[in-house]
Amino acid sequence: MDAKKTAARASIAFIALPVLLLTGCNKGGDTACGDYLKASGKDQTSIIQKWAKDRNGSEPSGLKLTAYREEVKAYCTANGGKVSDVGDLNDKVTGKVSKKLGNLLGN
Secondary structure, three states: OHHHHHHHHHHHHHHHHHHHHHHHOOOHHHOEHHHHHHOOHHHHHHHHHHHHHHHHOOOOOHHHHHHHHHHHHHHHHHOOOOOOEHHHHEOOOOOOEOHHHHHHHOO
C-alpha cells in the first residue's frame, strides 16, 4: 500500500510541478518567447502586466494592454525564436520600450 501511495504522490508531483513553474512564477520580461507563445491568453496578459509594471511602475489597461500583448505575440512569432525574452523588445540602450511599440502606444 505504501508503494501505491508513493507512486501516486510521485505522479501528482510530476504533473503539478511544471504547471506551478509555468503559472506560479511569472517572469514578466524574462519570459522566453517560446513560453509566451505557448501560454494561455490569461497568462500572456499576466506576463505583459508584470513586464509593464516592472518597467513603468504601473500596469497597462484596456487598449494598451491589448496592444502590448498582440505586439509581443507578433514580434515573437515573426522572429522565430531569435529573441530570447519578451523583455528583449526593450531598447537595450535606453531601457525603454522599442520605438515601434512605443510609437504604437504613444509612449
